Amino acid sequence: MPFFAIPFPSIDPVAVNFGPLPLRWYALAYIGGFVLGWAYLRFIAGRDAFWRQGQPRPSVNSIDDLLVYVAFGVIIGGRLGHVLIYDPGFYLSHPLEIFETWKGGMAFHGGFLGALTGMALFARRERLSMLTVMDLGAVVSPIGIFLGRLANFIRPEMWGRPADVPWAMVFPGAGDAPRHPSQLYEAGLEGLALGIALWIALRAGALVRPGLASGIFGVGYGLARTFCEFFREPDAAQEALGGGLTKGMVLSFPMILVGLILIVLSARRRETLA
Known part of the structure; x- marks a missing residue:
């Protein structure tokens, strides 16, 4: 272990209080992700240079509806994913705590499936290609992921394994090991x-090649998550699978596989920039 470790910064989990109502960084990360994603999507939808001439695409105004569909999908799917994947026994015994989202507990892979469901409903309503809608979701998703991981750090939760690197930290509630x-x-x-x-x-x-951005996201996220799992401390009861594997790694594999398939299929398309 190092002779010293970087002290964990003392950050109040409550960003601001509105009278008796606290606004936590955790909630603010979701709000910020949706707002910035909404602005980014409106920019992309309205910029002709990103699209092939005549290519069906959502209108700038319809992006507002897409945000609602995806927001509900992410929140419901993320929470149900955490409940069903990581600790179903606990929530079966304490069903009311399923709704206590302010305590944390959102599974990315569940939120991902929820977002896909919202996109599918939006694509059907707008009569758009599902791949096109997925591509739009893919290019903005890293905004929410970035803010969400920062919120995990501030909370703090999902800390890493014991380390002797110079930037190791002693996290509150995780023992004395950096x-x-x-x-x-x-x-x-x-x-x-x-x-x-x-x-x-x-x-x-x-x-202009529907499915390409989604494929890049699937492969990129899956590889990045798998790599980071080697440094994140898995919950022994909920996440560790033995042999060095974690649920995060296993759930990322289908994303990588589907991503590769989408990239190959999109490469065969003849669409090019006008």
């Missing part, structure tokens, strides 16, 4: 790095 700040690793890779990669793909014409 640990990897794995939440920041995930924010950097799953959020910032993946967001930059998708922006480059967007500028290169990814949206």
Whole structure:
């Protein structure tokens, strides 16, 4: 272990109080992710340079509805994913705590499936290609992931494994051992790095090949999450599967596989920039 460790910054989990109502950083991360994602989507939907001439796409105004569909999908799917995947026994015994989202407990993979459900409903209503709607969701998702991982760090939760690196931290509630700040690793890779990669793909014409941006997201997130799982401390009862595997790794594999398939299929399409 190092002779010293970086002290965990003392950050109040409550960002601001509105009278008796506290606004926590955890909730603020979700709000910020949706608002910034909404603005980003409106920008993309209204910019002709990102689309092939005549390509069906959502109107700028319809993005407001898409946000609602996805928001409900992420919140409901994320919470149900946590309940069903990580601790079904506890919530079966304490069903009312399923609704206590302010205590934390949102599974990314459940939120991902919920978001896909919302996108499918929106695509059907607007008579758009599901792949096109998925691509839009893919390019903005890293914003919410980045903010969400920062909220995990502030909380703090989902800390890393014991480490002897110079930037190791002693997290409150995690014992005396310095640990990897794995939440920041995930924010950097799953959020910032993946967001930059998708922006480059967007500028290169990814949206004219439906499925390409979604494929890049699936592969990028799956690989980044799997890598970060080597540094994150899994819950022994809920996440560790033995042999060094975690549920996060196993659930990321289908994302990588489907992502690769989407990339291959999109590469065969003949659509090019007008």
